[in-house]
Amino acid sequence: MLASLQLALDQRKADGLLRQRRLLDSPQAEHIIANSKPYLSFCSNDYLGLANHPDLIAAMQKAAGDSGVGSGASGLVTGHHRYHDDLEQQLAAFVKLPAALLFSTGYMANIGVLGALVGRGDAIFADKLNHACLNDGGYYSLAEFNRFTHNDVTALETLLKVSTAKHKLIAVDAVFSMDGDLAPLPEYLALCEKYDAYLYIDDAHGFGVLGEHGEGSLNHFKLKSPRIIMMATLGKAAGVAGAFVAGEKVVIDYLIQTAKSYVYSTPAPPALSATLSASVKLIAQGDELRTHLHGLIAYFKANLHCKKWQLMPSITAVQPLIVGGNVEAVKLSEYLQAGGILVPAIRPPTVPKGTARLRISISAAHSLDDVKALINAIHQAEQVL
Numbered sequence: 149m150l151a152s153l154q155l156a157l158d159q160r161k162a163d164g165l166l167r168q169r170r171l172l173d174s175p176q177a178e179h180i181i182a183n184s185k186p187y188l189s190f191c192s193n194d195y196l197g198l199a200n201h202p203d204l205i206a207a208m209q210k211a212a213g214d215s216g217v218g219s220g221a222s223g224l225v226t227g228h229h230r231y232h233d234d235l236e237q238q239l240a241a242f243v244k245l246p247a248a249l250l251f252s253t254g255y256m257a258n259i260g261v262l263g264a265l266v267g268r269g270d271a272i273f274a275d276k277l278n279h280a281c282l283n284d285g286g287y288y289s290l291a292e293f294n295r296f297t298h299n300d301v302t303a304l305e306t307l308l309k310v311s312t313a314k315h316k317l318i319a320v321d322a323v324f325s326m327d328g329d330l331a332p333l334p335e336y337l338a339l340c341e342k343y344d345a346y347l348y349i350d351d352a353h354g355f356g357v358l359g360e361h362g363e364g365s366l367n368h369f370k371l372k373s374p375r376i377i378m379m380a381t382l383g384k385a386a387g388v389a390g391a392f393v394a395g396e397k398v399v400i401d402y403l404i405q406t407a408k409s410y411v412y413s414t415p416a417p418p419a420l421s422a423t424l425s426a427s428v429k430l431i432a433q434g435d436e437l438r439t440h441l442h443g444l445i446a447y448f449k450a451n452l453h454c455k456k457w458q459l460m461p462s463i464t465a466v467q468p469l470i471v472g473g474n475v476e477a478v479k480l481s482e483y484l485q486a487g488g489i490l491v492p493a494i495r496p497p498t499v500p501k502g503t504a505r506l507r508i509s510i511s512a513a514h515s516l517d518d519v520k521a522l523i524n525a526i527h528q529a530e531q532v533l
């Protein structure tokens with residue numbers, strides 16, 4: 149086995165697909181120290197700049213002092229601390245859904261929820277560009293797994309029309325992680341009503357960024373229905389770690405009994421929940437941060453004039469610049485890095501073949517000068533590459 153692992157690694161390297169981790173020696177922020185060098189970074193999902201916020205650092209220190217550092221037992225034994233419970237209630241109220249349940253990560257939430265809510269005889273309808281963990285959750289659930297062309301409402305309806313599944317669940321990213329565009333959620337909800345289906349949305353990149361006060365994609369579209377179940381991660385705009393699922397009380401009660409990645413796993417430390425409670429408050433009061441962030445996004449889109457490479461129709465903090473070839477995307481990323489700017493090149497299989505790209509993520513922690521520096525560097529790169 150070891151020899152075949154080595155062979156597979158060598159092959160990846162030969163194909164230019166071997167991925168290497170950068171070593172971070174600073175907090176996650178817009179200016180970081182990576183591999184011992186300072187960079188201006190457009191890499192993180194810390195869209196509001198909360199990962200290193202002094203109020204949250206203080207909240208974590210205080211909570212560690214009064215709740216310790218570990219949960220010590222699964223949630224159904226003695227691991228469900230008041231800090232977890234308070235956060236669940238706070239999150240449900242914030243997204244205006246009846247109840248919420250915490251998971252240790254978004255990956256575990258998607259696997260746990262899909263595995264619990266649907267199974268043999270049921271069907272999942274999934275966008276082809278969904279995040280990997282929605283695919284894994286789908287396979288794990290044993291439900292029939294139907295994938296439809298990205299954001300194609302007609303293709304989805306064609307599948308729903310002929311489905312004889314007992315329970316039907318449409319499962320989609322609300323904001324696509326590598327494209328930054330939104331799913332047509334109002335149209336999907338209408339299909340749910342027409343075909344007696346349910347809508348599971350993964351709002352990893354909408355929570356904190358979209359909505360009147362950062363509530364996320366549901367609020368952005370003003371959607372409300374007992375057919376909706378939402379998941380959002382807490383390690384992105386919320387700046388900490390973890391995830392939550394929110395929906396009807398019966399859904400959450402059922403997940404507490406049956407979602408294996410909840411039942412058979414130790415909850416994240418209560419101190420993290422206390423930190424997240426402070427973070428959700430900052431998100432709710434973060435209109436200025438969001439105004440600044442959306443101003444930077446609009447400036448970037450209006451002032452980047454590239455002929456070789458194309459931006460996508462994204463209004464979110466995820467701004468992909470499509471380069472095409474793998475080698476070309478890596479070259480552009482390396483050129484920017486040599487000038488002190490880090491932007492990751494994303495290649496297949498994370499994105500479809502022929503659409504290798506820079507995934508530029510803009511944060512409220514960036515200044516207008518930071519964004520101007522990025523625009524200038526990309527314009528220079530276009531002249532020399």
Ligand SMILES: *Cc1c(COP(=O)(O)O)cnc(C)c1O
Pocket residue numbers: 252253254255256279281321325350352353381382383390391
């Ligand atoms: C990051 C991400 C996840 C996974 O969340 P983690 O908390 O990082 O495990 C799930 N779905 C989408 C769309 C994501 O971008």
